Amino acid sequence: MKEQLPALIVIVPLLIALLSPLVAYFSTRLLRGLGLTAAAVSFVSAVGALGHALTKGPWHYYFGNWAPPWGIEYVIDPLSGLMAVLVSFLSLVVLIYTDSFLREEGWLKQGIHYALYLLLTAGLLGMTVTGDVFNLYVFLEISSLSAYGLIASGGYKATVSAFRYVLVGTVGASFYLLGVGYLYAITGSLNMADLTVRLQPLLDSQAVLIAMVLILVGMGIKMALFPLHGWLPDAYTYSPPAAIPFIAGVMTKVMAYVLLRYFFFIFGVLNGFVPLVLEVVGWIAALGIILASVMAIAQSDFRRMLAFSSVAQVGYIGLGLSLGNMFGFIGAVFHIINHAIMKCCLFLVAGGVKWKTGEHLIEKYAEMSRRMPLTMGAFLLGAFSMVGIPPTAGFFSKWYLILGAIEKDLWIYVVVIILSSLLNAIYFFRVIEQAYLKKAPVAEREKFVEDKKPELPATMLVPIVVLGACILVVGILNEPLVSNILLMAFPGGGL
Amino acid sequence: MKFVRAGALLVVVVMTVVLFIGAGALPAIYNPQSPASTHVSDRYIEKSVEETGSLNFVTAVLADYRGYDTLGETTVIFTAGLAAVVLLRSAQKADSRGKKVPLAKAGKGMSERFGTIVLNTAARFVIPFVTLYGVYVLVGGGEGNPGGGFQSGAVLAIAIIISRLVYGEGAAFNISGDLALILAGIGTFIYAFVGVLTLLWGGNFLEYGIAPFLMSAAEKHSLGISGIEIGVTLCVMATIIAIFDALARKEEVS
Amino acid sequence: MSMEFLLAYRPLWAILISLVAAALIMLTGDKRPNLRETWTIVAAVGKMLIVFSMLPLVLAGGVIEIEPFKIARGVSLHLRADAAGMVFAVLASFLWVVTSFYSIGYMRKLQEEHQTGYFACFAVCLSATMGIAFAANLLTFFVFYEILTIATYPLVVHHRDQESIKAGRKYLAYTLIAGQLFLVGILWVQFLVGHGDFQPGGFLAGKASVGALQTIFLLMTLGTAVKAGVMPVHGWLPSAMVAPTPVSALLHAVAVVKAGAFGIVRIVGYVFGPQLLAQLGVAQILAWFAAFTIIVSSLIAMAQDNLKKRLAFSTIGQLSYVVLGAALLTPLGIMGGIFHIVAHAVMKITLFFCAGAIFATTQLTRVSELNGIGREMPYTMGAFTVGAVGITGLPFIVGFISKWNLALGSLQGGQGVYVGVLLLSSLLSAAYFLPIVYAAFFKKSEPQVAKHHCGEANKMMLIPLLITAAVSIVLGVFPNAGGGLYDLAAMSAQSIVSGQFMVGGW
Structure with a gap:
């Protein structure tokens, strides 16, 4: 069974x-x-596959034993292996967390929830490890539909925002499909490695440019790259707390990963129209970072604030993508890892607070640090990471991104990143002030002074604390991660 | 509002122009020298019969060479069913907020509402034949004849839908919405299970040729394809019924 | 764990010991205050012992250097106990011991809330301070610098009232923005040179265009000048006085602000170097800002009635002595600046301790209310007098020594005007401090104020402030007493000027 590890990553949850x-x-x-068990098996398989990719080189797995480009293959290289480990790890952590939310529900609701959740996991994992662009689309569909279903299960408002997400998301997926169609029409192949070779002589053609733009816009919609982010705030705010940490943490990152895969590996950053396209992406990303951060400041609902923050953070990844150099790549991938963990942790905190106290407005978070010390402690780490205070992980993504920007003499991006860190500080410290410094109204205080129970059930608290610790650990250990994995993931095997 | 509409119109116009220009940059569809016609298609056209045992090379590509994609698509159908049920049931609960109407259990069939004998008689004749045809499409189709799992599933679902429409929720020939969801999952699972069997037999996922039966390679592939088609049929049929059921309940409440 | 390993990693243990203490303090909580306070004291004494144990080696010209692991691609967490770092570390660790006892006395007398968080954050701050002192490259320095910013925030907003929260916001705004500017400078250097390792005499010569180097200098000094209270970016300091007095004492007279000043010394001496700065011409500008700050802050201090605010502005001015010393680019100037880190710290902490003792005992905060308090609290006001006179720069108290070196340093560099600045500053300091001393001892107290008088401060507060006052006098006569700090300052200045780590002073 060990030779089947790449398949198991996706098949078991499925x-x-x-x-x-x-x-x-x-x-x-x-x-x-x-x-x-499924989530755990998937995680272990992903780790095993990554280990293989790092020591023995990329792992090619042929479905039906048909060689590409006639059949579909999975390719585990350091980048896809890393993404698979990340997605499966967060899937497992959040699944442990959802236990408390689902316990009370009926069998059908639980069955549907687990089905959709594991389908989302399988879909996202399938997207990360596949080596076939159409197979990517199929799993994109699986993950999108299951995400729509999960979000819609959160009540009336959630259904409405899920519906908007359905419409916009489907348009995005269709654009991607159209782009793939173009690529197939001019190369006759759907296999990524094969496409890379076959596209070389064609990179200056109009068809490739259109395909590139279609894929960019399609995945841009799905990853909520400004200004295509309109669906995200509502979807993240009203989504049920059992599902949103995973969705917010991972979905947009996998979509960003797809763009990284296309631009760094399939098209190649120095060729043809790509630098021009990437430049445009850079401006848009920079604009999005600033505007989304400003919008976040204006929010009074904690989850909505996190949603706009996500749009800004996706902008960082877009910025890293647009830089096109090694530091930009490292910064983008490292930020994918960081943001996935940070955002997941923050939404776990939001869900925990909602579960314990029913509150989701920032002004109601007064003295939350007393009631839920560990939870808010994890929140502190997440907040520091978002602002970029060393030695949390978020600081180091900015370190690499700024180095990349300096290397390309794009000082405006440096300013954007610095400015956004300060804007992040504004809205996060506002929550910190509320939770740690402000006093709750007297009536509220009576309630929680009496409460002797632990702040949250263990199944909710352990994931929160584990992810909070990860933020610090990934930050402090960023060097081994970068040197041993990320550099190897860079096309050309790194330096 | 006007801005949004104008903006949307602008986007549509731009996209149309861009796509027309783009279409011009693509090689002509009928061109036998185009990359799409010469790269992978040759093998599919020439070798599919001997390699996969399928007389129809579209089936060969769908169910064998790229069978994993089709598993994905079947899963998509199942997922869509789940998501649709969730969406419709949420909307349904939202509609009945505040009203003390129990979630509909008393679905009246058309014949009860309109009370004609024509519907009953016609249904009694039509339903069995449609069902039989559905099974035929699955078993007899796909190889040389039109058909296959997806089509079969749709036809079978129609049979049940006719029954539901005419006789209402109490119809004898019926699958309840909850059961339908379970069946849809099982159907897709059957498809995936074929792949699991190939794994257990030592091959790659969906490597039909690894089956330890005494048959030729082409026959093993045929068997594999038949197996997955059964799964697809079940999934498609059950999903359509599940969505129909969710829609029907929504109708009945409002 | 071999003995060698333990000895070699002392800089790291110095940092970690108080982090461990912080965790223990948090775990112990409010239920057992004596156990909780024990952690602080054990960590403080332990830290001091570790730091002092490294003195002999460093005084002999060696350095203790470790790179436990890499903290980013191509950059390691690099700690080095060299002369300049040891000055700061010895100072901070010794003063933490003293302040810990004082804090306990102060907090218990006033029955303050949130003591667990207070002591824990204090411990983390001291960890960060050690990290700043021992940092051997720019990124390591920056990591601990930011940790210090974050760890001091809860201490500034300790009282959790409107004023404190506002002060906290101001503090964060100033320091985070400054931190980001500093970061850009660091990244630029990292990009240009591939590393940020501190080298005596600097390492940036010839690595980039004049314009680029000037901009980097501007970014880096802006980044550190905010913490060092150079005008006009000093605004956070007076507002931060809303914090409890031990916080103001240690952090805002010793750790935080000295970290900024120390940062400027590192930038001037170990990143750019005197020769390069002379070529770039930017040190002059820094010196002007320092001089401006020295004079103007003294003038503002004279107008302050709130005692802590007056001390705050005095601190602002005194810190710029260090900045001026560095900006003079001469050996004696740099040495005077580094030694003033020590001198001002012990004198100012004495003054703050006295202010806190007065407040804790009598609830008085205003200078105008202090008439006659010298008779009620003779020891406290005695110590205050020592501190005040020392700041003015009169001989036999440590402030004189650094001032003397600074004056010589400006003459050495042919910039005699700064001697005038120093003289003027002495006069102004006398103008804002001596009246207090006079009023305390020789004026009669107002009747309504006399009600507050309750005798001398309690022992926990009194003994520390007497100790620091005594240290001010001892160091004024024997500048090398205790830790050879004078020699260390000299060594550091020598190494900066000559471009290598050096032995011996003169």
């Missing part, structure tokens, strides 16, 4: 997802156990 309604009918406890 299989369990398909059986979820059936299993839920008989026993929801069995369902929980199977779901967690």
Whole structure:
């Protein structure tokens, strides 16, 4: 079975997802156990595959044993392996967390939730490890549809925002498909490695430019790159707390990864129209970073603030993509990792606070640090990371991104990154002030002085604390991560 | 509002122009020398019969060479069903907020509402034949004849939908919405399970040729393809019924 | 764990010991205050011992250097106990011991809230201070610099009222913006040179165009000048006086502001170097700002009635002595500046301790209310007098020594005008401090104020301030007493000027 690791990463969650309604009918406890096992197996397989990719080179796995470009293959190289590890890890962590939210629900609701959640996991994992551009689209569909379903299960407002997400997201996916169609028409191939070779002589053609732009816009919509982010604030705010940490943490990052894969690997950053396209991406990303950060300051709902913050952070990744050099690449990938962990942790905190106190408005967070010390402690780490205070992980993404910008003499980007750090400080410290410094109204205080119970059930608290610790650990250990994995992921094998 | 509309119109116009220009840059569809016609297609056209045992090379590509994609698409159908059910049930609960109407259990069929004998009689004749045809499409189709799992699933679903429409929720020939969802998952699982079997037999996922039966390679592939088609049928049928059921409930409440 | 390993990693242990203490303090909580306070004292004494144990080696001309791990691609977390770093570290670790006892006395007398958080944050701040002292490259320095910013914030907003929160916001705004500017400078250097390792005499010569180097200097000094309270970016300091007095004492007279001043010394001496700065011509401008700050802050101090605010502006002026010393680019100037880090710290902490003792005992905060307090609190006001006279620069108290070196340093560099600045500053300091001393001892107290008088301050507060006052006098007569700090300052200046780590002073 060990040779089948690449397939197992995706297949195991998929299989369990398909059986979820059936299993839920008989026993929801069995369902929980199977779901967690599936996520765990997927994670272990991803780690194993990454290890193989780092030591023995990229792993090619042929489905049906048909060689590409006639068949579909999975390719685990350091970049895709790393993404797979990240996605499966967060999937597992959030799945542990959702236990408390689902316990009370009926069998069908639980069955559907686990099915959609594991399908989302399988879909995103499929997108990261595939080596076939159409297979990517198929799994993009799977992950998108399951995300729509998960978001819609959050109540009335959620259904409405999910519906808008459905419309906009489908348009985005269609653009991507159209772009793939163009690429197929001019090269006859759907395999990434094959495309890279076949596109070389064609990179100056109009068709490739249009394909590039279509794919960029399509994935830009899905990753909420400004100004295509309109669907995100509502979707993130009203989404059920059981699902949103995973969605917010990982979905947009995988879409960003797709763009990295296309521009750095398939098209190649120095060729043809690519530098021009990337320059445009850079301006848009820079603008988005500033505007989204400003919007975040204006929010009174904690989750909505996090949503706009996500748009800004995606801008950083876009900026790294547009730089096109090694530091830009490292900065972008490192920020994918950081932001996934940070945002997931922050939404876990938001969900925890909502579960314990029912509050989601910032002004109601007064004295939250007393009631939920560990939870808000994790929030502190997340906040520091977003602002970019060393030695948290967020600081180091900015370190690499600014180095990349200086290397390309793009000082305006340096200013943008610095300015956005300060803007982030404004809205995060506002929450810190509320939670740590302000006094709650007397009536509220009575309630929580009495409460002797632990701040959150262990299944919710452990994920929060673990992710908070990861923020610090990834920051302090960023050098081994960069030198041993990220540099190897860079096309050309790094320096 | 006017700005938004004008902006949207502008975007549409620009996109149309761009796509027309782009289409011109693509090689002509009928061109036998185009990359799409010469790169991978040759093998599919020439070798598919001997390699996959399928007389139809579209089926060969869909169900064998790129069978993994089709598993993905089947999963998409299942997922769409789940998502649609979630969306419709949420909307349904939203509609009935405040009203004390129980979520509909008493779905009245058309014959109860309109009370004609024509519907009953016609249904009694049509339903069995449609069902039979659906099964035929699955079993007899796909190889040399039109058909296959997706089509079969749709036809079978139609049979059940006719029954539901005419006789209402109490219809004998019916699958409840909840059961439909379970079946949809099982159907897709059957498809995936074929792949799991190939893994257990030592090959790659969906490597039909690894089956340890005493058959020729082409026959093993045929068997594999048949297996996955059954899964697809079940999934498609059940998903359509599940969505129909969710829609029907929504109708009945409002 | 071999003995060698333990000895070699002392800079790291110095940093870590108080981090561990912070965790222990948080775990102990409010339930057992004595145990909690024990952690602080154990960590403070331990830290002091570790730092002092490194003195012999460094005084002999060696350095203790470690690179435990890499902190970013191509950059390691690099710690080095060299002469300049040891000056700062010895100072901070010794004063933390003293301040810890004082804090305990102060907080308990006033029955303050949130003591656990207070002591824990204090411990983290001292960790960061050690990190700043021992940092051997720009990124390591920056990491601890920012940690210090964040760890001091809870201390500034300790009282959690409107005024404190506002002060906290101001503090963050100033320091975070400054930090970001500093970061840009650091990254630029990293890009140009590939590393940020501190080298005595600097390492940037010839690495970039004049314009680029000038901009980098501007960014870096702006970044550190904010913490060092150079005008016009000093605004956060007076507002931060809303914090409890031990915080103002240690952090805003010793750790935070000295970190800024120390940063300027590192930038001038170990990143750019005197020769390069002379070529670039930017040190002059820094010297002007320092001189401006020295004079203007003294003038503003004279107008302050709130005692702590007066001390704050005095601090602002005194810090610019260090900046001026560095900006003079001469050996004696640099040495005077570095030694003033020590001199001002012990004198100012004494003054703040006295202010806090007065407040804790009598609730009085205004200079105008201090008439006659000398008779009620003779020891406290005695120590205050020592501190005040020292700031003025009269001989036999440590302030004189650094002033003397600074004056010689400006003459050495042919910039005699700064001697005038120093003289004027002495006069102004006398003008804003001596009246207090006079009023305390020789004026009669107002009746309504006399109600507050309750005798001398309690022992926990009194003993520390007497110790620091005594240290001010001892160092004034024997500048090398205790830690050879005078020699260390000289060594550091020598190494900066000559471009290599050096032994011996003169």
